[in-house]
Amino acid sequence: MSRVLHRGQILHFLDDPSTGEVENLGGSERNGSNEVNGSYAFFADGGLLVDDGCVIAIGEASQLLSSLPDDTVIKEHADALLVPGFIDTHIHYPQLDIIGAHGEQLLEWLDKYVFPTEAQFGDFHHAQRVAKRFLTELLRNGTTTALVFGTVHPESVDAFFTEAESLNLRMIAGKVMMDRNAPDFLTDTAESSYSESKQLIEQWHNRGRLRYAVTPRFAPTSTPEQLKAAGKLLREHPDVYLHTHMSENLNEIAWVEELFPHLDHYLHSYDDAGLLGRRSVFAHCVHLSETEWQRMAETQSNIAFCPTSNLFLGSGLFPLSKAESCGVHVGLGTDIGAGTSFSLLETMDEAYKIQQLQGHSLTPFKSFYLATLGGARTLDLEDKLGNFLPGKEADFLVLDLAATPLIKDRIARCKDLFETLFVLSTLGDDRCVRETWIMGKCMYQRDAGENRVFDTHKTKSTTS
Known part of the structure; x- marks a missing residue:
């Protein structure tokens, strides 16, 4: 199961928001509910294509789905936000x-x-x-x-x-x-x-x-x-x-x-x-x-x-x-x-x-x-980590937007991405981490019981 398209809300950064075009939504280019500016890109229905431990592509799910090979695995992440590790x-x-x-x-x-x-x-x-x-x-x-x-x-x-x-x-x-x-x-x-x-x-x-x-x-x-x-x-x-x-x-x-x-x-x-x-x-x-x-x-x-x-x-x-x-x-x-x-x-x-x-x-x-x-x-690792540009190592998180009743209710009332991120960064903790992926393999699952962390030497498949 090498090639996987992860589908869900996706956010990654392209530059420092304090030195980029703007720090808020006012300067974003909007395409439906997607947002792209000089410092970040957000896809409300995005796709993250991973193969052999690295990012192959990121973008709108509809565009990526139209050109995928038949053997690509599609993994849906509902009520979640995917961000780099x-x-x-x-x-x-x-x-x-x-x-x-x-x-x-x-x-x-x-x-x-x-x-x-x-x-x-x-x-x-x-x-x-x-x-x-x-x-x-x-x-x-x-x-x-x-x-x-x-x-x-x-x-x-x-x-x-x-x-x-x-x-x-x-x-x-x-x-x-x-x-x-x-x-x-x-x-x-x-x-x-x-x-x-x-x-x-x-x-x-x-x-x-x-x-x-x-x-x-x-x-x-x-x-x-x-x-x-x-x-x-x-x-x-x-x-x-x-x-x-x-x-x-x-x-x-x-x-x-x-x-x-x-x-x-x-x-x-x-x-x-x-x-x-x-x-x-x-x-x-x-x-x-x-x-x-x-x-x-x-x-x-x-x-x-x-x-x-x-x-x-x-x-x-x-x-x-x-x-x-x-x-x-x-x-x-x-x-x-x-x-x-x-x-x-x-x-x-x-x-x-x-x-x-x-x-x-x-x-x-x-x-x-x-x-x-x-x-x-x-850490001088920008060539390998930090966002989802093609070629980067596929270390990423699946953040649960309904991790607790309070977070679920509060995010349901958020007007925009700015507010959603602020709720996660003020009310969030380890309970928000639904999954942690390392080089394209799921190495932690919050709801997987006792075997929540997987040793790569002991597991062939770590897909949730």
Whole structure:
């Protein structure tokens, strides 16, 4: 069952709504109930043609149906919206079991909850069990690609990639580099972090759909020598990623100033080591200076905006409008376990509120863009993911427009697509994800009972 036409309401993005023609329906070209403008395309009765794991065509169902080969399978998706798979640009899989841990701000939270939990991940089998549950949660919430922290243990990365490979997921992950200001049982050295990361890169990077990220936790837990070792890895392997944290918390920023007194600002600690660039992703960036914003833009570095985590730890309000004005790519991150939900729909809801508090109105078009094409651009994967242009990998979701009685009733009263998307992004959660498709195969079905997530090594057909 290779060639399948998925029929239903379909939405995907072609550009950033905040830089395209318009952000609302007023500038859309309308063809019946379809809408197309410079930033998105919506088909009220659309068709998504998938073959051999990739998108072949997208358009009005009536036009596609008239030219399909006889052996094409037609799959109808009633009362649903098909969108590209959600992309989480910052998340910690080892912190699954401390999600919802009460209290503390960033630095205290690390000491009290994170470090003791991460100590267990030198055990491959423990890490593998957690990775399996973690990936199940991602699929259940419609996340098909993620940029993921491991722990300082190479075993944590081996376990994660082993499980991700079994599900044929496009995942990016890396071993934490941390040689100071952490418990002895979680520290490595500049030399060992370099050699262990290099070995993991050689084993896993570009293996199938997997990619590696060089992962210093953040500047306070890495010596300048270790940060330079991370930079050496990036020079030797120019297509790997850099994944770290920056300017999340005011006390953290003050600590960086004490640890790096000879540098101008927090970003300088990474810049000095050669860690900025097109595949560098910095989580949070809540409190950047004007100079740091300019340097982020100059180097095409990227930001993971983590609304639920920033609120949960009391870190601050991310200035999305500033990122827009500087032209810095931004994606959404759940930041489990300081983040409080795997759902990028719930993350959109908190992102909207954070922008409201700053006098900036976040439209639902921009929210869905950030979770799809925006995330793909942030991870330099726009050539593979983020929308339904022909040739893209067929990772997508089926969102249930009647997932709960409240959502069903509210959407029935929506006047247009703008309002429908806003309802999904404020009332939606994991219950809205009816199905998650990976490379054209259904890997999660909400209503399939106990076998809701399918291992590609164990199932020949994953069609719902």
